[in-house]
Amino acid sequence: MLLPQEIIRTKRNGGSLSQEQIQYFVDGLVTLNFNDAQAGSMAMAIFLKGMETREIIDFTMAMKNSGDVLSWPELDGPVVDKHSTGGVGDKVSFMLAAIVSACGAYVPMISGRGLGHTGGTSDKLESIAGFNVQPSIGEFKRIVKDLGMAIISQTDNLAPADKRLYGIRDITATVESIPLITASILSKKLAAGLDSLVMDVKVGNGAMMSNIDDARALAQSIVSVANGAGVPTQAIITDMNQVLGATAGNALEMAETVKYLNGSLREPRLHAVVVSLAKAMLVSAKVAANEDEALKKINNVLASGAAAELFGKMIHALGGPSDFMEDPWRSMQRxxxxxxxxxxxxxxxxxxxxxxxxxxxxxxxxxxxxxxxxxxxxxxxxxxxxxxxxxxxxxxxxxxxxxxxxxxxxxxxxxxxxxxxxxxxxxxxxxxxxxxxx
Known part of the structure; x- marks a missing residue:
């Protein structure tokens, strides 16, 4: 008979968990058969003892299959996404989704909330009055089909096991574990039905991974597990030794996003990260044949205002104001x-x-x-x-x-x-x- 305390003991003592034990833990996260204390203890055991690649794959797939798994037969183009391991001032997702979808790919982005010292994409969007980060899956799919992009929070039915564990990790000092980060990110991304994925792995004193060796290990873990699960994935390691961009804070970062997309403020380091990831996404999605062609497309949708227009339409489609790009502070608190x-x-x-x-x-x-x-x-x-x-x-x-x-x-x-x-x-x-x- 499987018992939560025995599974915790196995990992606490440095043992490898079987697929059955991992499935029982993931099921317990959803059914509450693992209470908060036990889930926190399990997270700490994994944090301290680690997991083999096989365990991480089993853990990722079990969390992916703990709820809805999306597919996109109705779309006539590639489905691609990006995920960042998080930092301070990291508002890259907003610019990136708008740019890449304006270039012709579909970007169904399912984002997280803040973890520890890092800001959360969903929290930033909730700065906007009326914005609904948790539409129904049907509404999410409709907006992606109509506009080419939508950025929402993790729904109750999408990787629900991860959703519970994510909140527990935030308050139990178990955020920076490579197996937990890998499984958390990929369970959501694989459940979103992607054709390809690009990871932004942050390194530095504001990142989960403070040194380059740990960042490489995390990048390699994510790439190995995702590719092993059938989703072509690459990871770009970027700097987080200072705030990214000119702002840190939810509404302030949304205001900077507007300035970036309309061209009035493009902080050079932020722009370099956005362009690097956008090129990788366009090439992996086969929207561009190479990086040079990708760069031309990126510059075109920024210069023409197409990316800015698309971002504004998404804000409105998810309940925000129709004039967010013209006057962001009309719908956000200072x-x-x-x-x-x-x-x-x-x-x-x-x-x-x-x-x-x-x-x-x-x-x-x-x-x-x-x-x-x-x-x-x-x-x-x-x-x-x-x-x-x-x-x-x-x-x-x-x-x-x-x-x-x-x-x-x-x-x-x-x-x-x-x-x-x-x-x-x-x-x-x-x-x-x-x-x-x-």
């Missing part, structure tokens, strides 16, 4: 207090403790410290200066948006503590490290 964060010395911004900045957003109530907690979409940082910037004492290095003056000042101090400013300019890390495709 912070009650905005305070400039001022440099305390002269020199170059040579480093940024990105995770600490993410936690400062959480401290402002822009993220969760308990499962299911409501968050404040209005708070965060904008006008963030990138590393390598020369500043003088008194220059604005960022602005904090908060609900009250005290929390704004505290967050500003946390931000300054996260910066390293010195006289000598240090060498910048690359934005794109490498691609793993097999």
């Amino acid at each position: 912070g009650d207090v905005i305070v400039d964060v001022l440099a305390q010395e002269h020199g170059y911004i040579n480093g940024m403790q990105t995770r600490d900045i993410g936690m400062a957003v959480v401290g402002l109530k822009g993220g969760r410290t308990a499962n299911g907690q409501q968050i404040d979409h209005s708070v965060g940082f904008d006008r963030i200066l990138p590393t390598g910037t020369r500043v003088n004492r008194g220059d604005i290095v960022a602005r904090v948006h908060a609900r009250d003056k005290t929390s704004a000042l505290n967050a500003g101090q946390q931000y300054l503590s996260a910066l390293a400013i010195s006289e000598q300019q240090s060498e910048e890390p690359p934005v794109i490290y490498q691609t793993i495709s097999a």
Whole structure:
């Protein structure tokens, strides 16, 4: 007879779980036969002892099959998606989905909520008044067919085992486990019925994987498991040693997305990541024959406004306003207090403790410290200066948006503590490290 405590014991002691044991655990996540304490213990055992590739494949497939599995016979083109392992200021999904679908592929993007210090795509969309991140599957499929894209949150019926485990990982310090990350990402992506997938694996002090060896191991795990499950997948390792873009915080990142798509603000590092992933998605979907052709298509849909128009239509189709691209703040809340964060010395911004900045957003109530907690979409940082910037004492290095003056000042101090400013300019890390495709 299978018992939760015996399955936990097996993994706690470093043993390999059988397919039957893994299936029992996944079933228990859905039926609640594994209570929260047991699910958290199991997550910690996997975090500490790891899983073999065979276990991860079994775990991924069991979670994928724990609910609905989509197919897209009604579509006349390739179905492709991207997923990021998360970071601070990572709003890439919005630009990417709009660009790639404007180029002719279908992008049914099922996104997650914030985990730990990292922001969540679904949380950012919920900054917009009326936006429904959880439409019915039928409505989701209709919008994807009509527009070519839709970005929603994980539904109750799509990989429900992962949905429960995802929330438990967030509050039990088990986020950064390669087997758990791999199975969580791929169970949702494989359930979405994709023809191909591109992964954005973040590395650095604001990423789940802080060093390049761990990032490569995660990228390799995802690529091996996904390809083994029949979905052609490649992973691009990108930098997360500083906030990506000029904002960190839910509504602020949505406003930056609008500026990116309409061309009024394209922060160079953010643009480099978006273009790199978009090229990979278009080539893997066979919408472009090579990277040069892909780049021409990307530039065309940005310059023509086609990507921006498509993103605005998606916002409206999912319950948001029809004029979001023209006036995003009409349907989003601003912070009650905005305070400039001022440099305390002269020199170059040579480093940024990105995770600490993410936690400062959480401290402002822009993220969760308990499962299911409501968050404040209005708070965060904008006008963030990138590393390598020369500043003088008194220059604005960022602005904090908060609900009250005290929390704004505290967050500003946390931000300054996260910066390293010195006289000598240090060498910048690359934005794109490498691609793993097999």
